[in-house]
Structures are given as C-alpha cells and as structure tokens.
Amino acid sequence: MVQVKMKYGIDLGTTNSAICRMENGDPCIKKTDTLKDTLSSCVSFTKKKVIKVGDSAYNDLRQDKSRATKKWSRQNENVFIEFKRTMGLDTPYETSNMGCSFSSEDLSSEVLKALKSFVSDDSINAAVITIPAKFKADQIAATKRSAILAGIEHCELLQEPIAASMAYGLSSARKDGVWLVFDFGGGTFDAALLKVEDGIMQVKDTEGDNYLGGKNLDYAIVDEIIIPYLQENYVIDKILADDAKKQILRDAMKFYAEQAKNQLSFKPHCDITSQLDEFGEDDEGAELELDIVVTQQQIKEVVAPVFQKAINICKDLLKRNNIQGGDLDSLILVGGPTYSPVLREMLKEQITSNVDTSVDPMTAVAKGAALYASGIDSEVTEKISFGTVALGLSYESSSVEVVEFVSVKLLPDECTGRLSSKVFVELIRNDRGWSSGKIEINEIGDVVECQLMEGKTNVFTIIAYDDKGTSIPCFPNEVNIMQGIVVGNAVLPYNIGIEVHDRSLNRDIFIPLKGVEKNQPIPAIGVRNGLKTPRQLRPGMSADNMVIPIYQGEYNVEGTSAIYNDHVFNVSINGDDVPALIPADSDLDIILKVDRSQQMIMEVTFPIIGETVEKVIEVAQRSTGVDIYDLQNRLDEAKQKLISLQSSPAIKESETIEVQNMLNDITGRFDGEKDSDDGKMHLLADLRRAFLKIEGVEKEHEWDSIEAELRTEFDRLEKANSDLGSKYDNQVEELRRQTDVVICQKDVQVGRQVLADINSLFITVTLIYQLVGFVRHYSQNFRQYAWKDANRARQLLNQGMEMVNNNPMVETLHPLVCAVIDVIDMPENEKPEF
Structure with a gap:
C-alpha cells in the first residue's frame, strides 16, 4: 500500500455542485451527465423508489412545488433542494414515495455520489470538500458524515473563499497585493481578505453569513413582486393568513423568481409566465396564474437590500483590518449571483473599481479545492499492481x-x-x-x-x-x-473557547482559549491554565461530574454571556475518568487541538495527580427545536434592553443605532423565516449578534451603571438604617467614605466590591424583614422549587409562617430559614471556575 497525493476537489454547494480532478498538473472540471460543469444540488425520489440527482431532479422540483398548491399540503413532497442550509440540524425531509425521511447529510451524500459517478475511470475514496468559511462545528461535522456516507473515506475540508483564491492565484498575473474574495453562493455568503507577497498568499481575516445567498434573493422577488401581483389579481387573503399555506405558495413561486433573477443578469427585462393548470385555486376558487413582465429596475429595487447586507459585511471586514476599498488590488467574484449587474455596480460604487471577473464564478471553488488536494498526502493508500x-x-x-x-x-x-x-x-x-x-x-x-x-x-x-x-x-x-x-494555512473563522463560572461576577461567561482565536492558522492548539474544579471528583463515582462547555464566538466576545455565542459540545468528565481523588477547587489546565478540518480533541490535565484525560469532540446533529415563541420572547427582550439603553442619558444615539437596525431587520424578516428550520436558525443567529452588541454597549458604560447603582443602593441603605434605629451608623459612614472614593476613582472592580458590601450591610440592617420575606416567598411559591425533602420543607415553612404571624424575632426565625435553605435542592455548579 503506497501513500499518494489527493487529486479530487469537490464544491458541495447549496444550489450547484462540481467535481474537479488534477490531470497533468491542471485542475479539470468533470462534466455532468448533461455535459455541464455544475450539477444541481437537487434530489428527487420517484414512485418507483429511484433516486434522481441533478438536472432531472430539478426538472421535477417545479412540478413538485406547484402540486402542493392543489391541496395546500406538503404531504406528497418528493423533491428537495437547498438542504445545505440545514446541515448540522436534525431536520427531517419527508418523502411520500420512499415512505421515510432523510436528513440534510443523507441528501448531501446523494449529491456526492452523483458527482463521483461522473468519473468512470477511477474510484474516488479521498477528496477535498469545500465548506463556507463561517460554517459552525455541527455543520462541519455533518459535511464529514456526508462524505463518509458517500464512500469518501479521507475527507479534508477547505473554506470556499480560500479555494477560490487558489484558483484565481494560479491564473492571475498578480502575485502581490491585497485581495478580497466575495463569495455569494446559493445559500451562504463568505468574504475572505488575503495578503499576497511574491506569490505567497496568507488569509488575514474572514467574515460571512451562513443564511445569506441566492435563496434570499429569490424569496425577496417572491415577496415583493410575485405575491403583490397575485394580490392584485386574485383573492389570497386566507392563504396568506395561514402560515403553512403561505409557505407552500412562496415555495411554488420561487422557481419563477429564480428564473427571473438569472435572466435579468443578462437581459433588460423578462416574462414570468406559468403553465395552464399549474397551480391551485385562490380563496374564491379561481385558478392562480402568472403573467408578469419584470424589468431590471424592478429587480434592482428588490435584490439591492439583500446584496447590501453582503457589502456591509465586507465593509466591516475591511474596517476592522484598517483597509480602504481603494487599497484592494483585486475583488474576486465567486458564486452564481455575482453575475448580477446590480451587484457588480454596487461593489464598484461602494468597495472598489478593481472588481475582477477573470475566474469562472461557478467552478473556481472546485478547481481551487483540487489544487489544494494535490498538496495533501491521502490517508487512503493504494495497492500497486504486480511487478511495480x-x-x-x-x-x-x-x-x-x-x-x-x-x-x-x-x-x-x-x-x-x-x-x-x-x-x-x-x-x-x-x-x-x-x-x-x-x-x-x-x-x-x-x-x-x-x-x-x-x-x-x-x-x-x-x-x-x-x-x-x-x-x-x-x-x-x-x-x-x-x-x-x-x-498559507486556512484560518479559524471563530474564537474557540469555553464557558466558565466567573466568581467575581457570579455568572457564567465565555473565555477564549489562547492559540485558537479567530484567524489563527490551522491546525492549531489552544490552551487555558489557572482554572479551578467546581467540585470534587472521586474515582469510580460517575455522579461526580464536571462539564466543560465549548463555544464558538466572534470578535471581542471575551467575558460575554456564553449563551449569546454558539454552543459546540459539552465535554463531561466524571469520577470514572480519573484514577485518584481530585478535591474541589483543584487546579485545572485545558488543551484543545484543532486539525485542518476543524475537528477537535480536548486534553484536561489535573496537576494535583499529574494525570490527563483526553476527550474526542464528536459533534452530533443539532436539534431543530427552536421554538417560535422563544424566538419572539428573545426578540421582545432585546427590544426592551435597547429601550433601556436608549433611555440612559449617558448613552448616545450613535451607540445604539446599529442594534436598532439589526432588530428592525430581524422584525421585518420574522414572519417570512419563522416557519422554516434554516429561517429560525438565521433569526436565532442574528438575535445572538444583537444581544452581543447590546452587551458591548453596556460594557462601554459599565462604570455609569455601577455608579448609578452605588448611589441608589447607598441611599436605600442610609434610609433603612435611619428608619430602623440608626444601629449601624459607623458602618454606614465607612461605606459612605468608600463610595465617595470609588466614585472619584471610577474603578469598576472596587466599585463592585463596595456595592456588594452595601448590599450585605443592607441585609444585616433589615434582616428581620429579609427573613420574613424569605418565608413568605417560599411558602407561597412552594411548588416552583425542587426540594431534597419536600415534607420536611413544608413542615419548616408552616412553622415559619406561624412565627411571621406572631411578631417574630431574628434569633428564632434565622435558624429556621437556615434549615429551609439546607433542604432546597440547589444545582451545584459543574463548570470550571476562575
């Protein structure tokens, strides 16, 4: 068995895919069964249980979607496309013809099998497969599983804009300068900033949106051109009022929107005309038909806001790298939608006139993947023939x-x-x-x-x-x-870190690991020392558990609430993993190894026993159980936080305008996206970004908040002490002095400590009222809490209520409250502490 270089590159796209092989040193695209360079990423299941992939499946798509409008039901759907947008989720694609459901990775594997079939003279068991630069860990893991299902034993993953830059760099005469790859695909958008010196390319930074692409353009045309036409000519109020029927209608019209979008990339106008008896009926029984003339100007007004989101991402990317658009030597276009004259004009006006169209936007990624593959030793060895x-x-x-x-x-x-x-x-x-x-x-x-x-x-x-x-x-x-x-090596698109319990803040936060920050070349190794175990781990005791949650985060997210970042995996270590006792509060060191395909292994070292536990990070499918009502509640919460920021005299309008725009955008998209799994994930991702922006503004004004709270809480303490006999005048005066000093110094850390001391003394001053309030609260809300011994808890609280009703004394009520606290089943912190 002899080691050989890889030679296949595969662009596994949202709407189109391609396969390329290195032949005599050149990347050669392998033609599809219809002699095209790209294969439609569409899968169809026939009544005879035949699986069709590509153009023949796409031809079935139009009929499949229009048929659903006949009965306004999805029960008989058998053709699927754009499933890349749900990679990593457990979204079921139900097919009546097969009598079962398929996952996104199942469908993707069928696309990979079809691509492999176009190479008749070789057995493909190793390949480089491209992924969007901003793919999350669960999406990456799903792509790997798809490759295995398709018989690709050795699969290396490469970010799409990096692949495209390789194809461009080989053909371009430019061997120096700054390049920006603008990769607007069918379902995702990526931007990559590269520095090129003497032909050596190094990725400096990446950005993107996993839910921005041609699909968004299509639905924008549906919502703003086609559906308004139907509203003018038919009665569809009841259809639009029903979320399920509305989505069926939008899906059926998407085919025509895509057709118009493609034609208007090359023509000044186009006709949208449906076939007879293609769609179902409106609210009054009239058959729906399309007969519209659409102009480039109409399309421009609709698609420009979608393209603007991608351009804004590029502007932010350039800004944080201190680069002006005029500094770019090349802006490289990749992806079918980049043929749009609307987009090209916008890029020239807003970014740079150096827009380069020399590479084929449809095949650049596959060619670059093959070039990259030619430099990788395949893990799949080949057996040589006799006498060789x-x-x-x-x-x-x-x-x-x-x-x-x-x-x-x-x-x-x-x-x-x-x-x-x-x-x-x-x-x-x-x-x-x-x-x-x-x-x-x-x-x-x-x-x-x-x-x-x-x-x-x-x-x-x-x-x-x-x-x-x-x-x-x-x-x-x-x-x-x-x-x-x-x-140069591909880079990490996110900061990789863990969730820990910050003792000083008394909350859970995200901390990056040193060495696996965003834009770090991969493979990479991340390290974090100085952590503490939250509880003891006794050998053989599986109930003694410590959890290390791994998260991915964007820029400037250190110290943010971990829940606003993207959860990857929980590394669990219990007593079965350790050979000796590890006491609570023991030192803890973490190493995270990330390979070229962003697969991870964590090593957790306990210096007290000199042992290391290794855990492979196996990312499974993410549940699609994002609840619509939870999304709405999060949106409402974000709006309330924004109102709170805007009402603060210390915060300027310019500091909140970006959050305001983000929330306006989410609100505008909410109804159109809340009924699809990828739509809900899109909303959730943007809501997280909004919360992080809000936290950023709050952090900038952290001292303002602490100062206001110090003044309020001290006034409350002073009043309580005066009203209750002035027993603690000396302590109150000392805290007054400390408050005045810290307000002059504007020290956040000391301010927090003084605030804690004020609150502590307030509890002491008002202790009897605190104890009474405690007993009443837990008695009235007994069922809302978990108890170690519910009967004992109920008995204690009944005794407490008797004391409360008979002028209680601190000396008698305080021991009873302590006894109640002992039987509250409070979950212990399982995360590392620092």
Whole structure:
C-alpha cells in the first residue's frame, strides 16, 4: 500500500455542485451527465423508489412545488433542494414515495455520489470538500458524515473563499497585493481578505453569513413582486393568513423568481409566465396564474437590500483590518449571483473599481479545492499492481522558487515480484525542457533538484529502470508542483473557547482559549491554565461530574454571556475518568487541538495527580427545536434592553443605532423565516449578534451603571438604617467614605466590591424583614422549587409562617430559614471556575 497525493476537489454547494480532478498538473472540471460543469444540488425520489440527482431532479422540483398548491399540503413532497442550509440540524425531509425521511447529510451524500459517478475511470475514496468559511462545528461535522456516507473515506475540508483564491492565484498575473474574495453562493455568503507577497498568499481575516445567498434573493422577488401581483389579481387573503399555506405558495413561486433573477443578469427585462393548470385555486376558487413582465429596475429595487447586507459585511471586514476599498488590488467574484449587474455596480460604487471577473464564478471553488488536494498526502493508500516498483516521495506541491527539491526513496516492502539488484529513476519535465538523468535510489533515498517553469504547474514524469537499463513500472509515477503561488494555512473563522463560572461576577461567561482565536492558522492548539474544579471528583463515582462547555464566538466576545455565542459540545468528565481523588477547587489546565478540518480533541490535565484525560469532540446533529415563541420572547427582550439603553442619558444615539437596525431587520424578516428550520436558525443567529452588541454597549458604560447603582443602593441603605434605629451608623459612614472614593476613582472592580458590601450591610440592617420575606416567598411559591425533602420543607415553612404571624424575632426565625435553605435542592455548579 503506497501513500499518494489527493487529486479530487469537490464544491458541495447549496444550489450547484462540481467535481474537479488534477490531470497533468491542471485542475479539470468533470462534466455532468448533461455535459455541464455544475450539477444541481437537487434530489428527487420517484414512485418507483429511484433516486434522481441533478438536472432531472430539478426538472421535477417545479412540478413538485406547484402540486402542493392543489391541496395546500406538503404531504406528497418528493423533491428537495437547498438542504445545505440545514446541515448540522436534525431536520427531517419527508418523502411520500420512499415512505421515510432523510436528513440534510443523507441528501448531501446523494449529491456526492452523483458527482463521483461522473468519473468512470477511477474510484474516488479521498477528496477535498469545500465548506463556507463561517460554517459552525455541527455543520462541519455533518459535511464529514456526508462524505463518509458517500464512500469518501479521507475527507479534508477547505473554506470556499480560500479555494477560490487558489484558483484565481494560479491564473492571475498578480502575485502581490491585497485581495478580497466575495463569495455569494446559493445559500451562504463568505468574504475572505488575503495578503499576497511574491506569490505567497496568507488569509488575514474572514467574515460571512451562513443564511445569506441566492435563496434570499429569490424569496425577496417572491415577496415583493410575485405575491403583490397575485394580490392584485386574485383573492389570497386566507392563504396568506395561514402560515403553512403561505409557505407552500412562496415555495411554488420561487422557481419563477429564480428564473427571473438569472435572466435579468443578462437581459433588460423578462416574462414570468406559468403553465395552464399549474397551480391551485385562490380563496374564491379561481385558478392562480402568472403573467408578469419584470424589468431590471424592478429587480434592482428588490435584490439591492439583500446584496447590501453582503457589502456591509465586507465593509466591516475591511474596517476592522484598517483597509480602504481603494487599497484592494483585486475583488474576486465567486458564486452564481455575482453575475448580477446590480451587484457588480454596487461593489464598484461602494468597495472598489478593481472588481475582477477573470475566474469562472461557478467552478473556481472546485478547481481551487483540487489544487489544494494535490498538496495533501491521502490517508487512503493504494495497492500497486504486480511487478511495480513502489516509491516514497516527499516534496512541496507549491513553490515560489525556481528550484524545488523532491526526495525519492525505494519502498522494498511494498514492491511486488522480483526486485532488481539496482533501481534507477529519472524525472522528466513534461515540456521535455529538463531531465534529472538516471539516479540510483535505495531505501535511504536521494534528493532531486527539479528545475521549475515560472508561473505554471510543473508535471514531472517518473521513469524507473532496472540494472540493465530497462524501464520498469513504478508508482507513484508523477510529481506535480505549482510554481508562482503558495497558499498559507486556512484560518479559524471563530474564537474557540469555553464557558466558565466567573466568581467575581457570579455568572457564567465565555473565555477564549489562547492559540485558537479567530484567524489563527490551522491546525492549531489552544490552551487555558489557572482554572479551578467546581467540585470534587472521586474515582469510580460517575455522579461526580464536571462539564466543560465549548463555544464558538466572534470578535471581542471575551467575558460575554456564553449563551449569546454558539454552543459546540459539552465535554463531561466524571469520577470514572480519573484514577485518584481530585478535591474541589483543584487546579485545572485545558488543551484543545484543532486539525485542518476543524475537528477537535480536548486534553484536561489535573496537576494535583499529574494525570490527563483526553476527550474526542464528536459533534452530533443539532436539534431543530427552536421554538417560535422563544424566538419572539428573545426578540421582545432585546427590544426592551435597547429601550433601556436608549433611555440612559449617558448613552448616545450613535451607540445604539446599529442594534436598532439589526432588530428592525430581524422584525421585518420574522414572519417570512419563522416557519422554516434554516429561517429560525438565521433569526436565532442574528438575535445572538444583537444581544452581543447590546452587551458591548453596556460594557462601554459599565462604570455609569455601577455608579448609578452605588448611589441608589447607598441611599436605600442610609434610609433603612435611619428608619430602623440608626444601629449601624459607623458602618454606614465607612461605606459612605468608600463610595465617595470609588466614585472619584471610577474603578469598576472596587466599585463592585463596595456595592456588594452595601448590599450585605443592607441585609444585616433589615434582616428581620429579609427573613420574613424569605418565608413568605417560599411558602407561597412552594411548588416552583425542587426540594431534597419536600415534607420536611413544608413542615419548616408552616412553622415559619406561624412565627411571621406572631411578631417574630431574628434569633428564632434565622435558624429556621437556615434549615429551609439546607433542604432546597440547589444545582451545584459543574463548570470550571476562575
């Protein structure tokens, strides 16, 4: 079994996919069964239980969606597209013809199988598959599982804009400068900023939106052009009032919206005309039909706001890297929607005039993936035929030098048949302009200095000879080296960190791990020391549990509430994992290893016993149980927080305008997205971003809030002490002095401590009222709490209520309250503390 380089790159797209193979040093797109460069990422299930993928499936899509309007029911759907938008979710795609449901990764695997079938002369078991730059951990894991289902045993994942930049860099004469890849696909948008020096490309930063793409353009056309036309000509009020029927109508009209969008990329106007008897009836029984003329100006008004979101993402990306649009040497367009003249004009007006259309937007990603694959050793080895000499090769697959070194050695254990007493090899460049001559090799090997042609892919054929000078078969028999371009490692699109309990704040926060921050080249290793165990871990006791939640976060998220970041996985360590006792509050060190495909392994070290526990992060499908009412409540909560910020005299309007715009956008999209799984995830992702922005504004004015609270709480304390006999005048005066000092110093940490001391003294001053309030609250809300011993708790609270009703004393009521606290079943913190 001999190690070989990978040679296949696959663009697994939302609406279209492609496969590319390295042939004689060049990336060659393999044509589909309809002789196209791309395959529609559409899967259809027939009544005979045949699975169709590609154009034939897409032809079924229109009929499948229009048929649903006949009975206004989805029960007989059998054609699916854009399932990439739900990768990582457990969304079921129910098909009546098959009598079962499929997941997004099941459907994606069918697309991969179809792509593999276009290569008849090879068995594909290793490939580079591209993913959006902003794919989350669960989406990445789902893509890996899809590859395994399709028989791709070794799957490397590569971010789409990086793949596109490789294809561009190989063909472009530009070998220096700053590039921005603008990748607007069918379902996702990515932007990547690259710095290129002497042909060496390094990704500096990435940004994007997993729920922004051609699908959003299509539905915008449906909602703002097609449905208004239907409202003018038909009675569809009841259909639109029913969320399920409205979505069926939108899905049926999407085909025509996409058709208009594509045609108007090249024509000034187009006709949208449906077939007879294609759709169901309106509220009054009239058959729905389409007959509309749409102009480029109409489309521009509808799609420009969608494109603007992508452009704004690019503006933010450039701004945080201190780059002006005029500093860009190339803005590289990738993805079908980038053919739009509307988008191209907007980019030239708002970003840069250096918009580059030299690469094929539809195939650049697949070609770049194949180029990337050619530099990776495949984990899937190949068995060589009888009588073939096995060679071990080592070399850099890309270079900016004119000479590159190739190490060649003999692998006698892998050779079959009788091996010659001496073996020679010769490397011949395919243009016949250079040859190494015959070089004798053995198990130790030799190094060959290969002369490269500049700005090209250099292919060297390897010829082996026996001791008599007769050529003999060898494997591998080819070396490919790209000259003029070197691509640095892909980078992490997010900060990776963990949720810990911050003792000083008394809340759970997100802390990044050092070494796996956003834009860190991968593979990478993250470290966090100085943490503490929240409880003891006794060997063999599975009930002794510590949980380390892993999260992904954006920029400037250290110290934010972890729930506003994206949860990846809970690493659980219990007594079964440790060989000796680990007391509570013991030191804890964490190492997280991230490979090229962003797969993770965590090592947790307990210095007190000198042991390390290793956990593989196996990310499963995420539940689609995002509740609409929960989303609405979160939106309402965000709006209330915004109102609170806006009402503060210390906060300027300019500080909240971005949050206001975000919430307006979410509100405007809410009804259109709340009934689909990817729509709900889109809303949830944007709500999290809004909350993080709100927290950011609050943090900027943290001292203002603490100062206001200090003044309010001290006044409350002073009044309570005066009203209740002035027993604590000395302590109150001391706290007055401390409050005045900290307000002058504006020290947040000391301010928190003084505030805690004020609250503590207030409880002491008003202790009898605190105790009475405690008893009344728990007595009236008894069923809302979990109790270790409910009968004992009820008995104690009944006794307490008797005391409350008979002028209680602190000396008698305080012990009873302590006894009640002892039987409250309070969950212990299981997260690491710091």
